[in-house]
Amino acid sequence: MLTPPSPPSESDDGLLTLDDVMSLKLNRTEWVILSACNTAALGRSGEGFSGLARAFFYAGTPSLLVSQWSVDDAATDQLMTAVFTAYAHGSKVSRAAALHEAMLKLMTAGETESGHAYFAHPFAWAPFIVVGEGGTAAN
Numbered sequence: 001m002l003t004p005p006s007p008p009s010e011s012d013d014g015l016l017t018l019d020d021v022m023s024l025k026l027n028r029t030e031w032v033i034l035s036a037c038n039t040a041a042l043g044r045s046g047e048g049f050s051g052l053a054r055a056f057f058y059a060g061t062p063s064l065l066v067s068q069w070s071v072d073d074a075a076t077d078q079l080m081t082a083v084f085t086a087y088a089h090g091s092k093v094s095r096a097a098a099l100h101e102a103m104l105k106l107m108t109a110g111e112t113e114s115g116h117a118y119f120a121h122p123f124a125w126a127p128f129i130v131v132g133e134g135g136t137a138a139n
Contacts, residue, residue, distance in 0.1 A: 021055040031063035031095050031132075032056045035080050040066035040129065053131070063095050063132035075124035079106050096134030103128075 004014025026032070034040075040053050049057075053066055065083070067076075082102035087093055093101075103125040118124065 018051050018055050021052065022058055024059040026056065027060040029061045031065060031130075032061045033065040033080065033083075035065070035067065035071070035076050035128075037067060037070045040064075040068050040131065049131070057132065061132070063130060063134065065095070065099060065128060065130050067127040068129060069127050071127050072124055075106065075119050078109060078119065079103070079125055079128065082106060092136060094135045096130045099128060099130050 005012050008014060034052065034056075038050070040049055049066075053064055056064055079102050082105045083098050086101040087095065087098035106125045107120045109119040
């Protein structure tokens with residue numbers, strides 16, 4: 001779901017469908033981040049990728065950050081903020097390294113400012129993986 005325009009129209013209702021994604025041209029996109037629940041999962045098997053993830057590859061993005069199961073909203077907020085912070089430090093930081101750095105930060109969050117010790121549990125950070133090209137934008 002995207003934020004629908006005001007007023008929504010039949011062609012722009014805020015719902016990003018598989019057909020919408022497949023019609024995009026994302027050849028210049030570094031990576032797409034799908035931080036909702038189960039964005040990589042194919043059914044309940046955990047094998048393969050969802051149609052949504054495959055559609056983004058079809059549209060031309062070289063890399064995706066996706067989740068393999070249900071995610072905690074507060075932990076995901078913290079994790080994605082840390083991913084973007086790590087990745088913003090320059091072109092030398094790979095997408096996979098940005099996720100790894102963010103996961104480490106989340107694991108130690110209970111010992112620092114956030115006070116959420118449960119973020120150290122794999123439930124908070126382990127659903128997320130980088131698929132496709134995990135390197136830097138130049139790779």
